[in-house]
Amino acid sequence: MVDTKREIERKYEADDNAGLSELPDLTRVRGVSAVVDKGVAELDATYYDTADQRLAAASLTLRRRTGGDDAGWHLKLPVSDGVRDEIHAPLSDTVPHALTSLVRSRVRDAELVPVVRLLSSRDVRHLVDDAGGLLAEISVDRVRAERLSGGDGTTAWTEIEVELADDGDPAFLDKVEKKLRKAGVSRSRSASKLARALEETGRKPRRKAVVGAAPVTAGDYVLAYVRAQRDAIVALDPAVRRDVHDAVHSMRVATRRLRGTFRSYGGILDRAVTDPIRDELKWLAGELGVDRDQEVLTERLTAALDELPPRLLAGPVRERLRTWAHDRRAGSRSRLIAVLDGGRYLDLLVALDSLLATPPLLKAAAGTTDKAITKALRKDFDKLSELVGRAVELPTGTVRDLAVHEARKKAKRARYAAELAVPVLGGPAKRLVSDMKSLQGLLGEHQDSVMAREALLDLAAEAHTAGESGFTYGVLYGREERTAAAVEAGLPEAWEAVRSRTAL
Known part of the structure; x- marks a missing residue:
């Protein structure tokens, strides 16, 4: 105790x-x-x-x-x-x-x-x-x-x-x-x-190491960003275990930033070394996501219920949602703590330490910072443009949902790559961070709607089995469909605005 x-x-x-x-x-x-x-x-x-x-x-x-x-x-x-x-x-x-x-x-x-x-x-x-x-x-x-x-x-x-x-x-x-x-x-x-x-x-307590002078090369900037995310994961660990608000989300973001950096700046850090670490970061992010995704879903569905007039609430909807959320989150919390207590997680932290101790730098790492970093940003942006274009052309349905989700993940990666580039490129990188954050939010609203609809189908099935009305779940499902449709309709204009502002 x-x-x-x-x-x-x-x-x-x-x-x-x-x-x-x-x-x-x-x-x-x-x-x-x-x-x-x-x-x-x-x-x-x-x-x-x-x-x-x-x-x-x-x-x-x-x-x-x-x-x-x-x-x-x-x-x-x-x-x-x-x-x-x-x-x-x-x-x-x-x-x-x-x-x-x-x-x-x-x-x-x-x-x-x-x-x-x-x-x-x-x-x-x-x-x-x-x-x-x-x-x-x-x-x-x-x-x-x-x-x-x-x-x-x-x-x-x-x-x-x-x-x-x-x-x-x-x-x-x-x-x-x-x-x-x-x-x-x-x-x-x-x-x-x-x-x-x-x-x-005796000797003074060991402080955080001062790694070299101020960043100069492209490699310096990439390693500084990697180090910051490694430090964030380590520092957030106690807060995640204590279930401090937003700690799981913050640690998950740090893992995503690392994964994105290893992929976006593969011309600076050797992917033969970073790809296995990326795989482990993906695993950790997935384990963190079980808890975080449940939290986001519960908040979304609760807020949606609060917006409904009482006449549209049929049956013990709130009670069922609370029970559903509690049961799923209780299991996810236990699983997450077991992950943090496991050897695989510690091995990942050791691998990150080793990478920073002996960085797998490629030839481009010693080159001009703006050239190497701009090249990486442009590559990410072009790929994002391709994914958004594909999503817009697809008909409404599961295939489009998946395409929009892929575009959202790429927008996140482009955002993190731009964050790293801000000290080098200044204003253009800042604008790209802002644009990618807005686009990520738009596409995230679509993905949250997809996940909410899946959860509503589960809840409706449980209610039906218990002999309860499924009416309210249907109402909420319809609203989520309209939300997704609005995002899809506004995506072409939003993307064109981003493209017009981006100069790389």
């Missing part, structure tokens, strides 16, 4: 530790009615990481702590500056699986070992308002750190930590900080206690 808490806090220090033994009068901070002494807590925390400090490099912290009112295992995941999600699990002798799974994309098969032990004497105060409501917790922490592996020695310091109350206004921390600064206290130079302990008792 794990709990998650959004933690918004700031840490402060003084160069000579002066001013840290006593807090200034914080009742003079606007909104603070009283400062309540909550006593001193003795905390004992052991931090875990890999031998090469992969968690520290990503600003993640994993610890086992006793003492205080939240003893247990804590995993802190960065959200933004000063904001982290803290995942809490009960005390145990070994790291709980619920937490190791959340760092698996970074740890891989490496062992998690104790790296630092922190003993903290925490003098806690609560800042409360007129009604006694908690605004923030402020503490003076006297810390002693001992290196357990990867370094040696001990260090000690004192710091002030201010943590905003749940659902508090972050602007309140600015008011507290203003008062602290007047007392001679400034923001801590270290992002966390662990970061400071690692720095002062």
